[in-house]
Amino acid sequence: MSAQTATPPATNDPSSTQQPRANAILKEIVNGNVLITVLAVFLALLIGGVLIAFSNEDVQAAAGYFFSRPQDTFVAIWNAVSGAYVALFQGSIYNFRRDDFVTAIRPLTDTLTYAAPLIVAGLGVGLAFRVGMFNIGGRGQMLIAAAAAGWVGFSFHLPWGVHLVVAVIAGIAGGALWAGIVGLLKARTGAHEVILTIMLNYVAFYLVSYMLRAPGLLQAPDQVNPKSPPMLETAIFPPLLGPAYKLHAGFILVILATIFVWWLLNRSSLGFRFRAVGENPNAARVAGMDVKNIYVYAMLVSGGLLGLAGVMQVLGTVPTGFSSGIDAGIGFDAITVALLGRSKPWGIFAAGVLFGAFKAGGYAMQASQGVPVDVVTIVQSLIVLFIAAPPLVRAIFFLPDGSRRRRRTTPIVTKEVEAK
């Protein structure tokens, strides 16, 4: 233990802290961040494979006579693990067992459909992270947004196009307002946003549950179940690639939202203030920024994005009417997505697509191979864990401590070049 405390980690290197940001990012990539990511995914899949093999009945049977015929066990393990991962791939990207390309590519569009709400929700959580806030309230914000958008979606009668826009705006506003309460209370009273968002999750859940149960509010007229009527045709996201695929036009909104968040954080004055408050609220206040208002604005934007995720669910994924489980745990998954994407817009986009693929493929894997879908959850969390700890991955694969050594050698090399 004492040996571990005695070794100063890389962050102590003064050269790394004084570099401009873009430079540092470039270095991060050069220093094998991509390699670490690949290895982390590989490692997570490997552990997932161990679990799959462990739970497989054929493997268990073959392991019973392991010492008489060990090859049987290895064959069974190979069959179980490869079968599961092939099913995962076929369910999420490309099903090469189909005859024509049109049906074979369908899993990829499913992946993007699942990814759509994950990405926008991840953007919302990630944006809050950048301002130094932890928004666990995705569930509540999504539910309120879904209720608002759903209500507009099934009860208003508006022309095609206008209806969809109004419903989307209503949903975003719902999510933004619900999160805005948190921002306002945090700014005005100093209440901790973690408590507030958790509590408002429950409040939203019961509020929406009540409205779904009360006839005349959100419940379908001829229903006993707490479920809303289906959305009207004019309010549903139109299919993006024709009726053969589930992928809906909401995905365009997802791309626009990612661009918007990137612009907001990296190119706008408000985004600069967001990041400044996130880095150091005291310094931001000294610099003349109204930190309290920044918290409110950040929660509004974050909630709006999570609201958009709720809209995706209600007008895109399940337009046949919603119940109080419409959020489908996306509000919590979004935290993992944001962490995997390191709170950067395009990182979150990629992480969301990856998680969407796992979601689409996980169900296929469970259906065809009988492997519980929970393996996917394990693999996802392991990926985030390994990516967050590059030294561990390096240690496992006996890689040299790349970042530190290279950082030290590079300046020396440049100096020599300059000297010549």
Place this chain on the structure above:
Amino acid sequence: MSTSTAVTPDATPVSATLESTEIRSWKATIALGVFVVVALLLFVVLGRDGATTFRLSSESDVVQLADWVLPARSTGITVTVLLALLTAVVAVLTVAGSRLSARLRRVALAVSIVAFTFLFLLAFLAWAAAGESIPVTGLLLGTVSLSAPLIFGALGGVISERVGVVNVAIEGQLLAGAFCAALVASITGNPFAGLIAAMVAGVLVSFVLAAFSIKYLVDQVIVGVVLNVLVLGLTSFLYSTVLSQDTQNLNTAPRFPRFPIPVLSDIPIVGPVLFRQTLIVYLMYIAVIAVYIGLFHTKWGLRLRAVGEHPQAADTVGIRVNPTRFWNVSLAGAVAGLGGAYFTLDSVSSFGKDMTAGAGFIALAAVIFGRWNPIRATFAALLFGFATNLQNVLGAIGSPVPSEFMLMLPYVVTVLAVAGLVGYARGPAASGKPYIKS
């Protein structure tokens, strides 16, 4: 990305330096005012007729207390007036607070708020159960047992955060504890073995949390969140592949029986509530007291808090910061794991997927609500336990408002309380920051 550690540090230095010049804050008055308006609406405008019977003892008690009958409407009106008066008192305290000594003012404020809470609850119960009877001991008994996992979780959170490691993984520790307790207790047939297994499971989750946050310097919130997901995935996976294959032998845990403590359990009200519980709840009493005394009155606690507040200073005087953190985070895991055992050795006797259902997050809220103090966190957890049990009791009686609003109430109250009464919560200064020895 130091997320939950950004606990509005802007407010604390101001109040610290201006200790002598009292800052007038209208938050408490406003919060109480909101509750008075709620009381006015519920108890007076929507007042209900009928008398509510508060049953203070059950048939089996040695000492029988007479039932307490309150007419709902007049109780509601009286209480609303009293609440308004108390709010006025708080307002006066806010205006004229500077004339009183700080201590007197604080005590007066606390007494008013406690009285306010009690009166509001009384009127609410009278209103909600008008015409019916409320088993008071049953309500409180359930409160204590339902709070047990939350209190264990909150204690784990307090220890971990006081030593400087943010513990978002309480949920994971609870779930792992519940799973291992069910599995080991079912195999061995011995609930004590299950209890130990739960502690070990909590420690294992803590090991990962500690290793990643202390050795690999990963953001502690990230590790915590991810660990929750990982434990959820692992337990669900093992549940569907292992436990559900042989439920009889692997997922039928023996439960701890209720064990009334001889003399003490015969005290009216207090006896049945506190001393007719299971072993896990008695362990909880010990844990709360031990953590409180340990943190504030022993060398261990002093070192622990020093490491959490100012690791560099602690290091200077020879405390080994990272080992201290590692072992205390592990201890926190053991405590939280005990809370997990409540689910499978006390509440029900088998494990179910995601059976903790967010209890760890409620415990996390209790830690912050209780401002990182074990006693206050315990009371915060008891509040949530009370709310949960109130739903059960009122659900059985049949309440006048839609049940969803009943269910929502504790969370709304928490929001108001956190916003109005607790305010700026300041965690341990170095919580969430890895210590790098230079």
